Amino acid sequence: MGNGFEHTALAVFTTLAPLGAATFVVLAAAFWKGDLTEDMARRLDKATALPVALVLVGFVAAFFHLAAPQNAVGVFAGVGCSPLSNEVLAGIVFVAIMLIYWVSALAGKLEARSGVRHGLLAVISVLAVVFAVFCGFAYLTPTIPTWNNPLSVIQLVGYSLLGGAVCGALACAIARIDLFGVLGVITCCMGSAGLVVGAVSFGGFIAACGGVHNSWGCALDAVPNIWLSFAAFVAAGLVGTGVLFAARKRSNMTVALTVALVLVIVGVFIARIGFYGLYAGLAL
């Protein structure tokens, strides 16, 4: 049994990659709104480096989790059978489309109001949610009774929506695009929904772990301060959504949104470490 920190690389991956991916939902909303000039679009494309970097750092962390990363290409052999292979495939497809979109946008191939851009962003947004879901599916293993819970999947969706909303708002702020009006409403709704879904699913997951016992005792014994992890996530999420609501009415919120994003990342990371700490096998 461990305390979760033995899975730090995976915690970094499941914190950053789905969060960066969900940021594209906000970017899609910004473009779909239809009032971005070409100059604003160019600035937002440059700011898209932020979620792209978060996704890639997450994948690098996952890569370093492997004892033999040079064999990583073999992971596709298990597609359809192994949940891990399915997760990696969903992630790779997302990253490929994301990079095609971003490079095309930076190269000036995508006009702000072009149907291609809007279509690509729609596909990327759907793939972002699919990726978060498949990240969660990887933990549904019958021989790990604590993780084998639908809440393992829902947690990741909640975290990605919360973090994606804050990260998306920050990208807009960096690009000097205000969150007034519909875009602000969408961002606040996404962040709030992410916080509620993340908190309810993580809290429910912890409560369910209280009923899991094996030869080592109750699963909760491995992380006695798990409710502090829950409180840290909720506190970080409240700050994050609070700043989102403030950004609906004020410009120049880059610093506040940066602090909010860092807090949300730390909060989600703490929750992920707690999740891994609650690993409990069927018996041993």
Place this chain on the structure above:
Amino acid sequence: MTQYGFYYDATRCTGCHTCEAACRDYHGLSLKMAFRRVYEVEGGLWSQASDGTWITDSYAYYTSISCQHCDNPACTQVCPTGAMHKGENGIVSVEEKRCIGCGYCALACPYKAPRVDREVGHSVKCDGCASRMAAGELPICVEACSMRCIEFGSIDELPRGTRAAVAPLPDPSVTQPNLYINECAAAQPFGSLDCRIANAAEVD
């Protein structure tokens, strides 16, 4: 297909750990790594009778396990590369060049048989001493056991005990382990919460 497996006579085991030490020595494992582990399970209480005397129902027993080379192994089902596989003789082993060392097998196995050895860069586990089997010899743990508690062979030819249904092991119906146990009198059923593992530092 011939299915190889282990038989363990818990009525004879003294918990000497010679099987574990011989395995570690033969495979050149570090002290942090073990393909075979001996679990010490204990339970019971001392209680005072009305006449002032003390009585006890305390007990302790040992369970020596390695990989059970299950009929329905959890490790092979989650392995993303197919490196963890079940061979023609039913032995579950790691194809080292395909393993990425993700540790999914170690997490999924309810017996904690596979472990990731980052120094060698892949998962490692009991393979029934494949090189010894190829030479017609028994696994080193079987030969080392001074009490002759452990037997290995075709599952159809081994003595029949109970299919690994004692604490601290999991419900055998989950992975259908090829480990049969002659249970000792103190043995507790799988899933029992009345006993505990007494040597956690040795086996965790």
